[in-house]
Amino acid sequence: MTGERTAKKDRDPIFTVCLVVFLIAAVIVTGIYVQKTCFPMGDETASVGDKVTVNYIGTYYDEFGKENAVVFDTSKSDVANNDSYAKSNDFTKKTSYSPLDVTIGSNTMIRGFEDSIVGHKVGDRYMVTCPANESYYGATDVGTLNAKGNEMSASFEMPLTQFQSAYSDVKLVNGESKTFTTKYGWDAQATLVENKTVVITYLPTVNSDGYKVYESGETVVKYIVTSIDDGKIVYDIDIKGAKKVDGNEIQMIKLDLGGQVIYITEIDTDGTITYKSGNNAEKVNETLYFQIEIVKIA
Numbered sequence: 001m002t003g004e005r006t007a008k009k010d011r012d013p014i015f016t017v018c019l020v021v022f023l024i025a026a027v028i029v030t031g032i033y034v035q036k037t038c039f040p041m042g043d044e045t046a047s048v049g050d051k052v053t054v055n056y057i058g059t060y061y062d063e064f065g066k067e068n069a070v071v072f073d074t075s076k077s078d079v080a081n082n083d084s085y086a087k088s089n090d091f092t093k094k095t096s097y098s099p100l101d102v103t104i105g106s107n108t109m110i111r112g113f114e115d116s117i118v119g120h121k122v123g124d125r126y127m128v129t130c131p132a133n134e135s136y137y138g139a140t141d142v143g144t145l146n147a148k149g150n151e152m153s154a155s156f157e158m159p160l161t162q163f164q165s166a167y168s169d170v171k172l173v174n175g176e177s178k179t180f181t182t183k184y185g186w187d188a189q190a191t192l193v194e195n196k197t198v199v200i201t202y203l204p205t206v207n208s209d210g211y212k213v214y215e216s217g218e219t220v221v222k223y224i225v226t227s228i229d230d231g232k233i234v235y236d237i238d239i240k241g242a243k244k245v246d247g248n249e250i251q252m253i254k255l256d257l258g259g260q261v262i263y264i265t266e267i268d269t270d271g272t273i274t275y276k277s278g279n280n281a282e283k284v285n286e287t288l289y290f291q292i293e294i295v296k297i298a
Helices: 002-036 110-117 160-166
Strands: 049-062 070-074 100-103 127-128 141-146 150-153 155-159 177-181 186-191 197-203 211-216 217-231 232-238 244-246 251-255 260-267 272-277 288-297
Touching: 002 177, 110 127, 110 288, 141 251, 155 160, 160 197
Parallel strands: none
Antiparallel strands: 049 070, 049 100, 049 288, 127 288, 141 272, 150 232, 155 197, 177 186, 186 197, 211 217, 217 232, 244 251, 251 260, 260 272
16 A cells, blocks of 8 residues: 555656646647737748738739729728729629638639738738739630721611610510610610510711710710611711820720620720620730738738
8 A cells, every 4th residue: 555655656746747748738839829810920921721811902004003003803991982093894892891811722813813922921011913814814805996987787686685684674565666765875766576586776866966875084985976878877986085004005994885895995096996895804814913911821
């Protein structure tokens, strides 16, 4: 019995020391976790696999804060709600704004955006440029119009679904005709016929004032009908106040023409007007500029 008590006394200090060491290690590990998660050290840099929280401002044409910069997306409400910052045609205000979580290496973001975070620490704010072929790269339809002498058919057919998408407030009854105002600004007559097809007849008048199809800030676009003959409408396109970016390139002008949405991208000195269209056409094949601020590294 005495031997057992002696052995127990010998073990007690060892157990106590081990317990103390374990508790100290647990405190250190917990402290490191809390420090990293809740109070990140300023010297810690982001690396592949990290979940990083960032604020960002995305722009076309130039870096945020520069003269030609146009905001197309942001996580910051003070930028989104500030009308002094130019916004893109398709910029949409959100109900709420919060920083974005990015897991480096997950390839869920534009590669240049994601890769740029590596090596940065909390509090860093920097700019990154993502070339068009590494951003939203894809197919778009590119076409041209002219400042003078364009032609369009005065009468044509359109699927009912497309008509309803363009003119949701115009309710058609099969076999009946209805007069409405088109996206061009002039009147037209629509008749719903068989096979869910709408026959549209444009009813513009020849006038020098033109029909306003776009206005934003100082930029105004008018379609000026010069003649109507043999089922053809001949018209000029008058663009005033377009903001030049570089050479013939301008800040994009979005024209919703009912059957088609186009983005005017260039105006040549000879009067050639270049545009693109298609799904998400505004941001496809554009160089993107981002201001990124590191908020948290986990």
